[in-house]
Amino acid sequence: MTTFPFKSMREWLSFIDKKDELLHITDEIDLRTDITGVHHFLSDEAKWGKNSPAVIFENIKGYPGWRLTTCSFLTPQRRAWIMGAPLERKEFASYVSPKLDQHVPPMEISDGPCKELKFFGDEVDLTKLPIPFSGDVSLEGTPSITAGISNKLDPELNWQNVAIRRYGLKGKRTLSEFISPVQQDFGIWGRYRRMKQPTPVAIVITSDPLTYMINLAKAPVGFCEYDLWGVFAGTPLEVVRCETSDLVVPANAEIIIEGELHHNIREMDGPCPEYCGYYTAIAEVGHVDVKCVTMRNDPIFYYLIMGMPPNEAICIQGLMTEMSVYRELVKLFPGVLDVSFDFHNIIGVVKVDKRIAKAWPGIARYIANAVKNIYSPKWMF
DSSP: OOOSSOOSHHHHHHHHHHTTOEEEEOSOBOTTTHHHHHHHHHHHHHHTTOOOOEEEEOOBTTOTTOEEEEOTTSSHHHHHHHHTOOSSHHHHHHHHHHHTTOOOOOEEOSOOGGGSEEEEGGGOOGGGSOOOOOSOTTTOOSOEEEEEEEEEEOTTTOOEEEEEEEEEEEETTEEEEEOOTTSHHHHHHHHHHHTTOOEEEEEEESOOHHHHHHTTSOOOTTOOTHHHHHHHHSSOOEEEEOSSSSOEEETTOSEEEEEEEEEEEEEEEOOOBOTTSSBOOOEEEEEEEEEEEEEOSSOEEEOOOOSSSSSHHHHHHHHHHHHHHHHHHHHHSTTEEEEEEOTTSOBEEEEEOHHHHHHSTTHHHHHHHHHHHHSOTTOBO
8 A cells, every 4th residue: 555655646545545534425516516515514523523534526517537636634644644744743743843944855857647638728728627616606706726836936046936826717728816915926926027027837736745735834935845845755756847937846746737927917806715704805916828738647636625714724724834833933932832823823822831931021922023923923822
């Protein structure tokens, strides 16, 4: 049986299937309603400590031959398997956090499964991808790729930024891309805009599960998250070069969308369900022209639900943020024992040894300020 490290989503699904952790749904399902309903139910079960399975949908209405999978990251046991880490919380943190400072660069190979099928120009039709709606279809503006791993190359610093982003389906060869101004790739986009050039982008859908986990760790500018894959796996991540740019992507991914994020064209985006429970306002965001799509034979589509937690996106974002913040705090403050956040990833709790807390007046204020600098000023303590 295939074990850690899982080099593709297929290896991972085979592993958890043998562990009786994968639910196969063969009844016909609708992208507009059914998938989110199943995901919400299983997320709620996991919230209360139940062993909710991952799911693979094998009969998608209107998309014959496609399969869609979700919920891989819902349980602590599966997240530990994915990272090759101990299950127990204290041991997990001690194992994961120090590795977030290390590098094992990826290894480029000449070809890979993600290039078994290739479509260029007018051959591209994104409407054939099984992209679900995440919320109320009467409110949500467009279906969105929610598990798209964005790849952009900084034109000045020459490093590749990797991050999970949301892409709205706007046409056969058109996507909208929402990038927050506080994100590193917003800065990359800005440098291309100053040059009055489009930003090459590659969107990876359904990579191996470890790639999704490491992409939610907090890394400094100039640090490519693919370097973390080799740290945890003990062997470099195999990558291939894109067809239309110098970007590299995981060779064993299921789907790669290559395109250009324009410097002076915008798309209208929204409404979309947000983690706070409301829907975003309609806004102008980035416009992506798709040039090429490559994929595996019989590809599998991954879906991360958006909106009100609990859901698996919040599970992995919260966990990797905890590990990233813990990594930095233990360098700055003796006696930091653990870091945890609520389901919304807004309220953070830092556990400190009582002896240190008594001996260091005002340590809570110092820690709170440090966390704001490490992550985001919107956090509350």
